[in-house]
Amino acid sequence: MTGxxxxxxxxxxxxxxxxxxKALRQAGEDADAIALVLDGxxxxxxxxxxxxxxxxxxxxALARMEPPQAFAKSAQTAEAVAMPSGxxxxxxxxxxxxxLLTPPVGLIIGLGVGALYDAQxxxxxxxxxYGLGELMALLCGLATWREKKGKTIIxxxxxxxxxxxxxSFM
Amino acid sequence: xxxxxxxxxxxxxxxxxxxGLLEFxxxxxxxxxxxxGYELLKRLDRxxxxxxxxxTLYLLLGRLKKEGVIAQRLKPSDSGPPRxxxxxxxxxxxxxxxxxxxxxxLQNALNQMIEGESTP
Numbered sequence: 001m002t003g004x005x006x007x008x009x010x011x012x013x014x015x016x017x018x019x020x021x022k023a024l025r026q027a028g029e030d031a032d033a034i035a036l037v038l039d040g041x042x043x044x045x046x047x048x049x050x051x052x053x054x055x056x057x058x059x060x061a062l063a064r065m066e067p068p069q070a071f072a073k074s075a076q077t078a079e080a081v082a083m084p085s086g087x088x089x090x091x092x093x094x095x096x097x098x099x100l101l102t103p104p105v106g107l108i109i110g111l112g113v114g115a116l117y118d119a120q121x122x123x124x125x126x127x128x129x130y131g132l133g134e135l136m137a138l139l140c141g142l143a144t145w146r147e148k149k150g151k152t153i154i155x156x157x158x159x160x161x162x163x164x165x166x167x168s169f170m
Numbered sequence: 171x172x173x174x175x176x177x178x179x180x181x182x183x184x185x186x187x188x189x190g191l192l193e194f195x196x197x198x199x200x201x202x203x204x205x206x207g208y209e210l211l212k213r214l215d216r217x218x219x220x221x222x223x224x225x226t227l228y229l230l231l232g233r234l235k236k237e238g239v240i241a242q243r244l245k246p247s248d249s250g251p252p253r254x255x256x257x258x259x260x261x262x263x264x265x266x267x268x269x270x271x272x273x274x275x276l277q278n279a280l281n282q283m284i285e286g287e288s289t290p
Contacts, residue, residue, distance in 0.1 A: 033232040039254055040207035040228040046250025047208055066225050074225035 009058035013045055019068035027075035037071065188220060192230060194273065195220050197258060197266040200240065206253040207231060231256060239265055 017038055024034045046053075049061035144150030199205065199213055207228055215221045234240045239262040242254040258266065 029229070029232075032236065033229065036232040036235065036254075037225075037228040039251075040224065040231065042251050043206055043247070043253050044208040044211070044224060046247070051249050066223050070223065071225040071229070074223075074229055 005054050006052060009049070009053050009055045012055065012058045012062060013042075016045075016062050016065065016068070017041060020071050023068045023072035024075055027072040029075050033075075041065070188222070189226070191220065192222060192226070193234065194266075194269045196227070196230065196234070197239070197262055197269065200256060200258050201263070201266055204243075204255040204257040206245075206255050210256070234262070237261075 020041065021034050021038060024037060029037075045058075045061050045065065048064055049057045053061065140150075140153055142150070142154070144153070195214065195217075196210060199210060205213065207224075210231075211222070211224055211227050214227070231240065235242065235256075238259055240256045241259050242256050244252045245255050247253045
């Protein structure tokens with residue numbers, strides 16, 4: 001077997017692993033759980049394809065594996081108690097909306113954008129949106145602290161933070 | 171008959187029941203002999219009623235490891251990367267024992283219900 005052939009086989013395997021990791025991340029699995037699944041898959045692929053697998057052997061082995069999305073489905077149906085990632089996004093976009101506009105309008109825009117994120121984001125994206133939204137709301141609130149709007153923004157941002165904390169313990 | 175069995179295996183209630191029993195089955199398989207993930211998958215495959223896919227099993231192993239019910243050790247392999255062999259911890263042995271006791275109680279209760287409860 002030639003070097004490039006083996007490298008191509010490894011690329012196929014890495015692409016599969018990357019897709020599985022992405023699906024699991026989006027389903028809210030943590031790094032340890034993903035690492036354990038990937039280790040298991042590597043052992044399984046190595047046994048199915050054999051040591052120093054060529055492209056054909058690798059393709060045959062991967063054809064016998066479950067598609068990456070099956071891992072997301074299994075993770076979602078497992079008894080996970082993590083907060084739905086969409087909720088992070090929802091709270092974050094409300095914070096972002098509040099930071100940009102006065103509370104009632106910001107709330108409506110935040111809920112609308114959050115609903116869109118609900119349908120599309122995974123855990124990482126949801127968490128990121130939440131963090132950014134909160135940060136921006138707090139910064140905007142601090143910058144306009146002397147105005148009534150600034151105080152309201154800060155109050156809403158802190159309320160969101162408190163709400164998230166409470167929901168985490170439920 | 172075969173078609174009936176296939177249809178039954180695909181039924182949602184079968185999947186639910188099997189998922190609930192999978193942890194018990196994995197602990198039972200590990201009680202006498204440590205095993206790596208794919209080996210467990212193949213051993214479970216010998217029992218069609220408990221056969222599962224890798225996505226289900228590897229995630230379950232992760233959860234059991236996190237709970238401290240199983241632990242792992244690395245062993246070299248001829249066919250590729252080192253394998254992680256799972257074994258029961260003291261907590262895992264205790265849980266398996268509890269599950270065994272509960273299983274017998276559950277089995278007895280269900281048998282009585284299926285056969286018809288005796289009137290007091």
